Amino acid sequence: MTKILNLISLWILPVIILGVLTCGIAKKVQIYEEFTKGAKGGFQVAVRIIPYLVAIIVAISMLRASGAIELTAQLLAPILAKFNIPADTLPLMIVRSLSGSGALGIFSDIANTAGPDAYSTRLAAIMLGSSETTFYVLAVYFGAVGITKMRHALWVGLLADFIGIVAAISVCNLMFA
Amino acid sequence: MNYIFYFLIAISIIIGAINGKLQDVVNSIMTGAELSVKVAISLIGIMAFWLGIMEIAKKSGGIDFIAKLIKPITKHLFNEIPQDSPAIGDIAMNFTANAFGLGNAATPFGIKAMEELQEVNKDKTTASNSMCLFLGMNTAGFQLVPTTVLAILIGIGYKNPTEIIAPTLLVTTIAFVSAIILAKTFQKFNKIKEVQDDKNS
Numbered sequence: 115m116t117k118i119l120n121l122i123s124l125w126i127l128p129v130i131i132l133g134v135l136t137c138g139i140a141k142k143v144q145i146y147e148e149f150t151k152g153a154k155g156g157f158q159v160a161v162r163i164i165p166y167l168v169a170i171i172v173a174i175s176m177l178r179a180s181g182a183i184e185l186t187a188q189l190l191a192p193i194l195a196k197f198n199i200p201a202d203t204l205p206l207m208i209v210r211s212l213s214g215s216g217a218l219g220i221f222s223d224i225a226n227t228a229g230p231d232a233y234s235t236r237l238a239a240i241m242l243g244s245s246e247t248t249f250y251v252l253a254v255y256f257g258a259v260g261i262t263k264m265r266h267a268l269w270v271g272l273l274a275d276f277i278g279i280v281a282a283i284s285v286c287n288l289m290f291a
Numbered sequence: 292m293n294y295i296f297y298f299l300i301a302i303s304i305i306i307g308a309i310n311g312k313l314q315d316v317v318n319s320i321m322t323g324a325e326l327s328v329k330v331a332i333s334l335i336g337i338m339a340f341w342l343g344i345m346e347i348a349k350k351s352g353g354i355d356f357i358a359k360l361i362k363p364i365t366k367h368l369f370n371e372i373p374q375d376s377p378a379i380g381d382i383a384m385n386f387t388a389n390a391f392g393l394g395n396a397a398t399p400f401g402i403k404a405m406e407e408l409q410e411v412n413k414d415k416t417t418a419s420n421s422m423c424l425f426l427g428m429n430t431a432g433f434q435l436v437p438t439t440v441l442a443i444l445i446g447i448g449y450k451n452p453t454e455i456i457a458p459t460l461l462v463t464t465i466a467f468v469s470a471i472i473l474a475k476t477f478q479k480f481n482k483i484k485e486v487q488d489d490k491n492s
Contacts, residue, residue, distance in 0.1 A: 120436065126391050134344055138351040145347050152346025156339025159402055160331045167327035173299035175323030179315040180307035211430075222443055230449040239455045243440040244463035246432025255426055256418065258402040259409040263417040264292050266477035270423060271430035273473050278431070278466035285458045 159258050166257025170249050174212045183208050198291070199283055200234040202227070206241055211275045214247040236290050241282045248275055334398065341399035345381070354380030368471065369421050378407030382425060389429070392438045401429060420478040427470040433463050 138145040177183065187204040194201060202224055210217040221242045228234040248271035256264055307316035348354050358365075358380035365379050372378060381404035388397035404425060412419040418426075437459050444452040 122391060126387070127393060127396060131344060134348045134351070134353055137353055138347040141351045143347060143350045148346045148350050149343035151343075152349075153339035153343035155342045156335050156337075156399075159338055159342075159399075160335040163334075164328060164331045167331055168324055169296060171327040171330070172320055172323035173296060173303070175319040175326070176303035176307070176316050177299050179312060179319035180303040181310040181312050182302055182306040185306060185310075218439065218443075221440070225443055225447045225449075230444070230447050235444075235447075235449070236455060239437075239440050239444055240459050240462055243434070243437025243455065243459035244432065244466060246430050248430040251430045252426060254398065255401055255405045255429070256422075259405045259415075261409075261416060261418050261422065262292070263414075265418045265423055266474070266481055267418055267423040267426045268292065268295065270427035270470055270473045270477060274427060274431045274466045274470035277469040278462055281462045281465040282458075285462055289458055 162260070163254050163257035166253040170253040171213075174216075174249065178209070178213065178216060197283070198287070200228075200232075200237065202234050203238050203241065206238050207279050210242060210245045211248040211272060214250060217242055217245070217247070233286070233290060237282065237286045240286055241279060244278055244282060245275060248272060337395050338399045338402070341396055342403065345384075345399070345403060349377065354384075356380075357383045368424065371419070372408065372411050372421050376407055376411060378404050378411075378421075381407055385429070386433070390433060390435050392434050392436060401425075420474075420481075423478065424471065424474040427474040428467060431463065431467040431470040433467045435460065 135145055138148070183205055186208060187201070190204060191201045194204060206217060206220045206224065209220055221238050224238045225235050248268075252264060252267060252271060256262075256267070303316050304313070307313045345354065354377055355375075358375075358377070361379065361383045362374060365382065366374060369379065369382070381400050385397050385400035385404055388394075388400055405422065408419060408422050408425065409415065412422070436456060440455070440459070441452050444455070
């Protein structure tokens, strides 16, 4: 199953690229001209999202540097202990919505300290594998089109993240506890 | 977002001061700002490439073809945008790329989709229902195989790393479906507010 999925992951982009180009040639589209026309947009988009990225990434870097995440983890630890959730996975639950590289760092840390057979490692793996950096996604996509009033998008993202955490804990408990 | 932005920064400074880490907090402004520009700059090349490919796909009718394929699903989810909108094709491409863990390719498709959604959006600074739904689905991070996580597990000598694929898929599906339900529920409440705002203005 994994092999098939890995194979698809490897082949999907080459197939799309070749398919698009072949289709273009067959339909007599000026593919070189159209490619460069579209590619021009790349620079503008990247520049356009910079202010939004600076706002989000700086605020989150400050939060991580302040030690607030460790403090929250300490405060929540007794509650988690009641549900049999290992305390070392807590920083990951908080960081995974905020910072992709941060979450990856915490996960490697858990995996290396707790070891391959630990429950923490499995729980952390499921939590990280099933999540996306909500704040980054919102900053990039809304930033690219200049939206500043996000309405309910942020709450949907954060609530879905929370549901994901609860689901990860429950599923991991059922399968590996 | 105003409150969250304020909250993140105010908390950082206050907690940082209490923890005696104020210097780190100040330094992180510099590193964070630098990182943001690095992230944006690193997007330029790959973004240009995929936007180029998509321009060809659009001209040759490829995007329309994909849009037609997934119409039965998007008709219900994105019922507020015209069904012949190119956004549908871009949204489909974005989810395909995400599902296969190709984040680099997914971002340009997603941004293109947002631009198309913005075309049919009435208020250009406020997110439309479709945008909130699309981003809600994106933040749930639906992915078939968590490749990075697997790589780390293999690295530490995890005996049977593939055993986490099924539970991860189950969890990400739950989060994904929740995001759709949440977005659809929230938009009902927000709609009432919008009408009131219209009356006020």
